[in-house]
Amino acid sequence: MAASAPIRLVAGLGNPGRGYERTRHNAGYWYADALAARLGATFAPHARYSGDVARVGEVRLVKPATYMNESGRSVGALARFLDIAPEEILVVHDELDLPAGGVKLKLGGGVAGHNGLKDVRAHLATPGFWRLRIGIGHPRDSDTPRQQVVDYVLKPPRGDERDAIRGAIDRALDAWPAIAAGDFERAMMQLHTRDTP
Numbered sequence: 001m002a003a004s005a006p007i008r009l010v011a012g013l014g015n016p017g018r019g020y021e022r023t024r025h026n027a028g029y030w031y032a033d034a035l036a037a038r039l040g041a042t043f044a045p046h047a048r049y050s051g052d053v054a055r056v057g058e059v060r061l062v063k064p065a066t067y068m069n070e071s072g073r074s075v076g077a078l079a080r081f082l083d084i085a086p087e088e089i090l091v092v093h094d095e096l097d098l099p100a101g102g103v104k105l106k107l108g109g110g111v112a113g114h115n116g117l118k119d120v121r122a123h124l125a126t127p128g129f130w131r132l133r134i135g136i137g138h139p140r141d142s143d144t145p146r147q148q149v150v151d152y153v154l155k156p157p158r159g160d161e162r163d164a165i166r167g168a169i170d171r172a173l174d175a176w177p178a179i180a181a182g183d184f185e186r187a188m189m190q191l192h193t194r195d196t197p
Helices: 024-039 068-082 115-124 146-153 159-174 176-181 184-192
Strands: 009-012 044-046 051-056 059-064 089-095 103-107 130-135
Touching (some): 009 024, 009 068, 024 059, 024 159, 051 068, 068 115, 159 176
Parallel strands (some): 009 089, 089 130
Antiparallel strands (some): 051 059, 103 130
């Protein structure tokens, strides 16, 4: 895989407010906060973009403040204003289909019932953006009722799960220089060779 366009926009998905900050569904926020801290950036609210935005050089970080189901409004507004192409966008989100502590990087694909991804896809009018999938595990199996899944993602992880998720975020932070440069092959090698806790 040849080097691609560098990433210019990182969107960490989650729900705003103290009631949600520790929940599994906010793994994207956790990564965005950790990346901003590592890069020495500070988030500030921007009503124009419906979210909190930080800048590091030519890269913007955003945490949509619209709640998960309308995440695309924030991502789309920034992409349009700054003329950022979908393949220059990294969307970071919680992933039920990976164990807690798993982490995967991919370009495009489906949304697997994730309403945040669904809304981003709708606002960008394409699935062709990068996704950093942070594993949070699944409550049980594929037959789990939808409401049980909703309850699961909106609760904090257990202590061991929390530690595993933090480990995944740390690995993703270590892969950031390759991701930022558009060297996704190197980033995937860093991430996917240790993708299970």
